[in-house]
Amino acid sequence: VGITYAPLFGQDGKLHNIIGNLRDITNFRRAQEMQNVFISTVSHELRTPVALIKGYASTLTRPDAKWNEDIVRNSLGVIEEEADRLTVLIDDLLTASKIQAEHGVRLRLADDVRLDILAASAVERQRMQTDKHTFVVSFPSDFPAIPGDATLLRQVIDNLLTNAMKYSPRGGTITVGGRFNEDSVTFFVRDEGIGIPESELPNIFSRFYRVDNKLTTTTKGTGLGLYLVKSIVDAHGGTINVKSQPDYGSTFYFTIPRD
Numbered sequence: 001v002g003i004t005y006a007p008l009f010g011q012d013g014k015l016h017n018i019i020g021n022l023r024d025i026t027n028f029r030r031a032q033e034m035q036n037v038f039i040s041t042v043s044h045e046l047r048t049p050v051a052l053i054k055g056y057a058s059t060l061t062r063p064d065a066k067w068n069e070d071i072v073r074n075s076l077g078v079i080e081e082e083a084d085r086l087t088v089l090i091d092d093l094l095t096a097s098k099i100q101a102e103h104g105v106r107l108r109l110a111d112d113v114r115l116d117i118l119a120a121s122a123v124e125r126q127r128m129q130t131d132k133h134t135f136v137v138s139f140p141s142d143f144p145a146i147p148g149d150a151t152l153l154r155q156v157i158d159n160l161l162t163n164a165m166k167y168s169p170r171g172g173t174i175t176v177g178g179r180f181n182e183d184s185v186t187f188f189v190r191d192e193g194i195g196i197p198e199s200e201l202p203n204i205f206s207r208f209y210r211v212d213n214k215l216t217t218t219t220k221g222t223g224l225g226l227y228l229v230k231s232i233v234d235a236h237g238g239t240i241n242v243k244s245q246p247d248y249g250s251t252f253y254f255t256i257p258r259d
């Protein structure tokens with residue numbers, strides 16, 4: 001509770017009364033706490049890849065060392081992966097701060113965005129980095145182009161796909177696909193991961209929100225991904241939904257109008 005008070009003096013200069021004001025500042029405190037957790041999470045998230053890049057680069061450049069080709073290739077692979085991770089994180093942070101500053105998402109519209117092609121290339125990028133998951137890409141061959149912001153929609157797909165991988169620690173199949181009708185296209189990402197308890201479903205699209213479980217404390221994340229996904233889908237006049245069953249998996253799907 002936040003308390004403020006003001007003394008009321010009479011014309012005789014004496015204290016006549018005190019006005020007190022009690023306010024419930026739970027939400028304010030919660031927002032402050034979330035912000036603090038966010039800053040320390042982001043710092044940690046930035047530091048880990050930078051430390052890895054630095055470590056591998058300084059090992060490779062040690063003047064006395066002679067590395068065989070495999071070691072050099074593997075180390076450069078880690079450096080590239082960590083640089084990619086940094087790029088995604090920084091893109092997310094920039095988009096989130098732009099949304100705040102501009103009070104919403106500003107779209108750079110093109111009229112021919114192909115979600116099926118964006119999905120196929122996102123899956124290809126992930127396939128190169130992991131063999132833990134099996135990926136299936138499933139779009140009808142006549143899946144239509146839509147008007148949209150390709151850069152932001154790519155960010156949506158990347159976020160949904162990396163979440164599907166992060167929250168399926170045992171592996172399993174990840175299916176990315178789409179359907180369409182006369183009015184709209186629907187895009188989905190389905191995983192066989194840990195799922196989300198029903199009581200948490202209303203919260204997961206909030207900024208900085210992370211479900212409190214064992215996996216989220218050990219998995220990298222800022223709680224920004226789904227907030228960005230929803231903001232971007234909303235800006236396209238679309239809707240986003242999730243179906244999930246703990247221990248069986250989740251399907252995130254969004255629908256965007258075709259006109």
Ligand code: ADP
Pocket residue numbers: 159163164167191193194195196204209210211212216220221222223224225226227250
């Ligand atoms: P984070 O950076 O924590 O991944 P997101 O905003 O992307 O943040 O997701 C918010 C929370 O929703 C996550 O912390 C996680 O608990 C839950 N979540 C998101 N996607 C999935 C998924 N595919 N399976 C299970 N839980 C998920």
